[in-house]
Amino acid sequence: MVKNAVYYLILVLKGFAMGAANVVPGVSGGTIALITNIYEDLIHSLKSFDHKAIKYLITFRWKQFAAHTNLLFVIAVFGGALLSVFSIARLFEYLLEHQPLIIWSVFFGLILASVLFIARRIEGWAADRIILLIVGISIGLSISFMTHADENEALWYVFICGMIGMSGMILPGLSGSFILVLMGNYVLLMVTSVNSLSTAIHELLKFNPGFFSANPEVVQHLKLLGIFGLGGVAGILAFSHLLAWIFKHQRDNTLAVLTGFISGSLAVVWPWKREIYLKTDGLLQVDRHGEPIVTAYKHYLPALSWEVPYALFWMCIGFGLIWLIERSGEKKSK
Numbered sequence: 001m002v003k004n005a006v007y008y009l010i011l012v013l014k015g016f017a018m019g020a021a022n023v024v025p026g027v028s029g030g031t032i033a034l035i036t037n038i039y040e041d042l043i044h045s046l047k048s049f050d051h052k053a054i055k056y057l058i059t060f061r062w063k064q065f066a067a068h069t070n071l072l073f074v075i076a077v078f079g080g081a082l083l084s085v086f087s088i089a090r091l092f093e094y095l096l097e098h099q100p101l102i103i104w105s106v107f108f109g110l111i112l113a114s115v116l117f118i119a120r121r122i123e124g125w126a127a128d129r130i131i132l133l134i135v136g137i138s139i140g141l142s143i144s145f146m147t148h149a150d151e152n153e154a155l156w157y158v159f160i161c162g163m164i165g166m167s168g169m170i171l172p173g174l175s176g177s178f179i180l181v182l183m184g185n186y187v188l189l190m191v192t193s194v195n196s197l198s199t200a201i202h203e204l205l206k207f208n209p210g211f212f213s214a215n216p217e218v219v220q221h222l223k224l225l226g227i228f229g230l231g232g233v234a235g236i237l238a239f240s241h242l243l244a245w246i247f248k249h250q251r252d253n254t255l256a257v258l259t260g261f262i263s264g265s266l267a268v269v270w271p272w273k274r275e276i277y278l279k280t281d282g283l284l285q286v287d288r289h290g291e292p293i294v295t296a297y298k299h300y301l302p303a304l305s306w307e308v309p310y311a312l313f314w315m316c317i318g319f320g321l322i323w324l325i326e327r328s329g330e331k332k333s334k
Contacts, residue, residue, distance in 0.1 A: 008076045014038055015080025020088050021107075022081070022176055029081065030172040031114050031262055035322055039172070040247055042077060045070040046170075046240035085190075086198055104271040105311040109318025111266055117326045118172070119259045122252045129256040136257040140264015143182070151184045153220075155227050161185050162231020167239040172258045188221075189228050196221035271311050273297040 014036045018029035033039040048069045056065035066072065095103040122129060152158075161183050165176045180186040196218045203211040212219055246254050277284055277292045284292055302308055 008072065011038070011073060011076035012080035012083075015077035016084040017080075018077070019081030019084025020092075021110075022085065028172055028262070028265070029176065030170045031111065031118075033077075033170070034118060034172045034258070035114050035326065038077065041070070041073065042170070043240050043243045043247065045074050046236055047244040049237055085194060101271050101307060101311055102314050104269050105314035106318040107269045108266065108271060109315030109320075110322055111262060111269060111318075112315070113319040113322035113326075114172075115259055115262050115266075117322060118255060118262065122255050122259070124252070125256075129253060132253055132256040133260045133263075136260015136262075137264045138260070140261045141267055143264070145267065151188050153188065153224060155224075157183075158185065158189070158224050158227045159231035159234075161189060162228040162233075163235030163238075165189075165228075165235075166232030167235040170236060170239065170243070172262060189224065193221040193225040193228070197225055267299065270299050272302045272307075273299045 014032070017036070018032045021032045022029040030039065033042050053065060053069050056062075056068060092103065161180060164183070165180045167176070170176075177186055177190055180190060200212070200218055200222060274297065275292075276298055302311075
């Protein structure tokens with residue numbers, strides 16, 4: 001019993017790390033799942049939510065449903081991810097605004113380590129896998145330098161954001177949050193709406209139901225978050241079947257492509273970049289919150305100053321976190 005409790009606690013922590021990664025544009029929760037050795041179990045568990053699972057559910061055969069879907073595993077991982085998203089969104093919002101060098105440097109080191117350790121899992125680097133690696137890098141870089149669309153609150157568009165964004169969150173190297181940036185709805189869905197939900201829960205715990213009638217914008221954010229979640233569930237369940245099949249039949253080739261994806265995403269989290277804001281006829285455009293709209297980033301090499309060793313320190317922190325996770329996984333497998 002104690003062993004089981006520890007096992008599920010570790011799964012919650014891994015899910016927490018996935019959720020934290022998903023909040024930051026350019027970092028993939030799927031990468032964390034792959035590094036922490038739960039990725040294939042996660043994909044196969046999601047794939048098991050099929051017609052057979054529905055049959056168990058509607059006939060109230062709870063034990064069979066839980067066993068078929070690996071339900072405790074899914075609850076532990078996604079419970080940790082949700083806990084992370086709702087608890088860390090405000091922290092990341094602060095860091096992205098006030099300490100961007102720290103957070104981008106940590107994730108640069110984290111992703112760099114991910115590339116090295118995932119590449120080690122491929123059995124033999126034949127010519128075809130090197131080509132797939134280059135293809136993955138090219139696609140990853142192409143996505144990294146795309147400009148994003150404008151914010152859109154249309155319910156059908158938010159649903160599509162959920163389908164595509166959440167599918168990206170389980171694909172290593174392809175950041176679901178960055179997809180939402182490209183689709184123009186990252187701030188709306190992953191920051192503003194998540195924080196509105198956190199505020200709403202806080203007000204409910206204070207027995208303040210009048211808060212909602214006094215704050216219609218919060219109600220709108222909750223509605224958008226619900227539609228986004230429905231789209232995410234639909235996308236994940238559909239995409240997991242494809243990923244499970246690919247990993248079963250082309251595991252090493254898939255890892256080669258994903259290694260390229262992850263390498264390409266390093267451009268997104270490069271710590272030294274300047275925002276390029278949207279302008280129309282020379283006038284700076286802002287979103288509905290009055291914030292300037294970022295359409296792209298201009299990367300540059302830093303001058304020799306205190307920033308370089310400072311950033312390298314935080315890169316090492318990120319690299320070290322993945323190294324510790326990898327070492328822990330190696331010890332458990334022996």
